[in-house]
Amino acid sequence: MVGIKDVAAVAGVSDRTVSRVVHNDKRVDAATRARVSDAIVQLGYVPNRGALLMRHNRSGVIGVMTDVVSTTPYSTDIIRGIQAAIEKTDFSILTVNTAGHPEQARRCWRELKGHRVDAVIFVTMFQRQLAPGETDPSVKTILVNCHPEPGTELPHILPDEALGMDRAVDAAVAAGHRKIGYVRLNPTIMAADIRETALRRALARHDLALPAKWCLSGAEGPIFRDKFVAFDTVTDLLRQPESPSVLFCGNDEIALQAFSAAAGLGLRVPSDISLIGFDDFTVVTEIMRPTLSTVALPYFDMGRKAVELVQELIEGPVATLPYLTACHYISRESLRDMNP
Amino acid sequence: MVGIKDVAAVAGVSDRTVSRVVHNDKRVDAATRARVSDAIVQLGYVPNRGALLMRHNRSGVIGVMTDVVSTTPYSTDIIRGIQAAIEKTDFSILTVNTAGHPEQARRCWRELKGHRVDAVIFVTMFQRQLAPGETDPSVKTILVNCHPEPGTELPHILPDEALGMDRAVDAAVAAGHRKIGYVRLNPTIMAADIRETALRRALARHDLALPAKWCLSGAEGPIFRDKFVAFDTVTDLLRQPESPSVLFCGNDEIALQAFSAAAGLGLRVPSDISLIGFDDFTVVTEIMRPTLSTVALPYFDMGRKAVELVQELIEGPVATLPYLTACHYISRESLRDMNP
């Protein structure tokens, strides 16, 4: 690899002068600067970050640590948001994966520390609380989609799912719906509780309730080996003499199964039954017909926010708050307007 | 950050001895080794990769360059495959994104060179040929999902889509299907041509043909702003007095639209019409009911293969071939067995 001395030799100056040109130091003659710049371009010189790291103890690298290489591409938009934002900075991204194993997590921290990352963005697939030892107190860290481990304070970025649910319920009620059902997420994941509670609160605000018989299971089983049962439970429900006019679904996959269940019975969405999803997984929501009204998880924004916070954190301390990111209701075709 | 000298001081030895312990050099007394190891753990010492890079001109970092931060998570499994494989090595991954812009691509190469990456894995979202200047001849590179730019030879990893199509057609014919239709991909993407040609060849092998009236458009418009029209075209087709018994779809999204079209007409899959997708986008294929029979793109395997090749490439030259990765037909519920 070509180094600063090669450039210096070609330009006929000292290495120090090349360094000055590279860093736009004013105190260098215009003619010299031109000669050096030419040499840099000609040789394709790029400063060695390893050497820079040794000089000023800043690597210019941010570690991105994820917990699971999941088989489903749920929260990859967080990564996309991070990448999109990082491109506008001078930082680079080193990605590591804990695979959910504490031991692997320790290896990851070692790897990141070896590269002397300036800070770490820790991203989890599903919203959850971190276990002791998952983070490293010696490294500046921003959490995304998760809560700090007990006894620890760390800035963390979360989706405001309750807000999103409020908006979805408002939309359904405004469209004239009063008979409301829900197809739950797998209870083993944290979002299951968050969303169901949010739905009940939002309904209560409109003096509406969720009848037990219209609150169905959508997915079951151990995490990552869970089975979707929404097709079966919704099929049963839709065979009853009386059923809800709209079905809120724990996520878009459950909504797709609900749609399949309706189709299997020869029913139409939304004329026979309305559907509202959650997540805004666009490969489902924008492609199925009718398109699916849903609550979008602001993953991309959360990734961007993480980059913003991480830069502040590198400069100095940052408040160790939960930073809530708004969830928006996306109105599409699967919610019928019941108003006359 | 704690350095090798801090460890040496605590252990009461020279820095060189610490280095020997870190690298498992045999020529060090057991007692000394124990003392040094203790000091390392106690201080949480991790060797500085920047310093290592300067010593042996090997960064232990592999650059992963992608072209597009797409809004759809298509080929992210390639990245997952890369990550899963890299974890078993001593390499780290630095990710950069060209966003499809040649200028941004040049910035990315600079960034990777600055970190003195040992090699680069260049991944494209859609199969395509690279444009001049997208790669950098001074950096060892493996291509994934794309072909080298004209006049350049580079090892590249591709999915064997023709093989996958053969297998899908074999399955459909074995299930007794003779009336076969096709819903095309957006013709602006390379896979559109590859898949349609592969389908026609595979059918010809069984003395079957694809009637023009059963060959529909599935998506149209400029790339990344394309519109899916499969819902409309399939709806039209299914209203005809005679229609195919099975519809091959350019990808799983198109298949989801075909399913929606059938549902909209009150038809059942697969009893009224069979469907075969492409890609194996599991959020669709495993969730919709019936589950979708499809051809899986071996993205995960391709990522793994890339890591294997990149390691060989770092050691020495690698044949600049296209490395084809097999596509498998995934049999699920959407193909009806027509045999008596």
Place this chain on the structure above:
DNA sequence: ATGAAAGCGCTAACAC
């Protein structure tokens, strides 16, 4: 405006 020397963290080569 430019250069020389010293040192960042680490190890190869050579002592002892």
Place this chain on the structure above:
DNA sequence: GTGTTAGCGCTTTCAT
């Protein structure tokens, strides 16, 4: 079995 010296690519400090 262990320590010393020198130098990797670069910048800081101090000359010139």
